[in-house]
Amino acid sequence: MMLLLISPMPPARSLIDELKVADCSLQHLGKLDLSRCTAADGLILWTTRQSPLGGADTLRDEGIETPIVLVNGPQLNATNVQRERLSYGLKYVVDAPIKVKTLLLELHRARYPKANAPGLDPQTLIAERMALMRAVYSDTLLERIQAIEEDTRSFNPSDREPLYTKVHNLKGTAGTYSFTRVSQIAAQLERALSSKEPSLLSLKAFKQTVKALYLAREEEL
Amino acid sequence: MSNTLQILMVDDCADIREIATLCLELTGDYCVTTAHDGIEALECVHSKEPDLILLDVMMPRMNGVECMEQLRLRFPHIPVIFFTSQVQADHIERYRQSGAIGLLSKPIIPLSFVQSLRHITAHPWTRP
Numbered sequence: 001m002m003l004l005l006i007s008p009m010p011p012a013r014s015l016i017d018e019l020k021v022a023d024c025s026l027q028h029l030g031k032l033d034l035s036r037c038t039a040a041d042g043l044i045l046w047t048t049r050q051s052p053l054g055g056a057d058t059l060r061d062e063g064i065e066t067p068i069v070l071v072n073g074p075q076l077n078a079t080n081v082q083r084e085r086l087s088y089g090l091k092y093v094v095d096a097p098i099k100v101k102t103l104l105l106e107l108h109r110a111r112y113p114k115a116n117a118p119g120l121d122p123q124t125l126i127a128e129r130m131a132l133m134r135a136v137y138s139d140t141l142l143e144r145i146q147a148i149e150e151d152t153r154s155f156n157p158s159d160r161e162p163l164y165t166k167v168h169n170l171k172g173t174a175g176t177y178s179f180t181r182v183s184q185i186a187a188q189l190e191r192a193l194s195s196k197e198p199s200l201l202s203l204k205a206f207k208q209t210v211k212a213l214y215l216a217r218e219e220e221l
Numbered sequence: 222m223s224n225t226l227q228i229l230m231v232d233d234c235a236d237i238r239e240i241a242t243l244c245l246e247l248t249g250d251y252c253v254t255t256a257h258d259g260i261e262a263l264e265c266v267h268s269k270e271p272d273l274i275l276l277d278v279m280m281p282r283m284n285g286v287e288c289m290e291q292l293r294l295r296f297p298h299i300p301v302i303f304f305t306s307q308v309q310a311d312h313i314e315r316y317r318q319s320g321a322i323g324l325l326s327k328p329i330i331p332l333s334f335v336q337s338l339r340h341i342t343a344h345p346w347t348r349p
Contacts, residue, residue: 125247
């Protein structure tokens, strides 16, 4: 995959290093080589307050249809309205500081917005997309379990809904991404939260369950 | 005239909506619109009149069972399949009595998802 990172300023060396999974080269926004933009598999466009989304306008006005992922730089904070205004496929936005896993996922979405992509077997496309989504999800799993642990510490039996919702979501998403054991433990906790059995809803029981969730996550990463 | 079936996929989880949409659209037989809760689903049904609705149960603002009650009152001709991980016997009975034509259980398994959906639309409430 050949990517082109277009930036009005030199990006951090660490970002370029992280993108070594792809053949990534640099272009200055003010001196674009349009033929290279056309030949690339994807364009990563770093924006600033000085050129808010303007680089994308330039590229599309030049007839370049290469998929673009917009990096929402810390100085820009592109609003949803701005993003919507760009009917150029710029719904693919990652926020700075860039996480490479997220960037690669958005690039995949930008390159293959539909499953019937020419030149790629649909099942392969779905497998690739799910693998990228799983990688991004994996990074959020710890935070999800920590949020559940936090809620169990201040558990109020008469207001179970917030915790129940988090647990239910964990069960569903973990199952989707083949964190099977995490999903199973979340399902046990979900059942406990639906019951009226005090021993299942004790702090001790919650601690054991949360510990099991952490362990299962470690095992299944 | 297009032969594609218009499906409304209702789920509060963006990842599940995306995977399901990819699976369905790759067949070329389905065109998918999505909604993230029951309220948005009712708005979509009103404007787009889909041929089939896939409906999650646990969602914010309006859950799937509440949404189903509204659908039966206002759009009784549109078939609905529940798509959920809540698949205990008492839940299934409730889905059946609500007028749904079937149940797809989560997690979503891309290879069998479309096959299961086709089976349900052809043979409501039977196992493949």
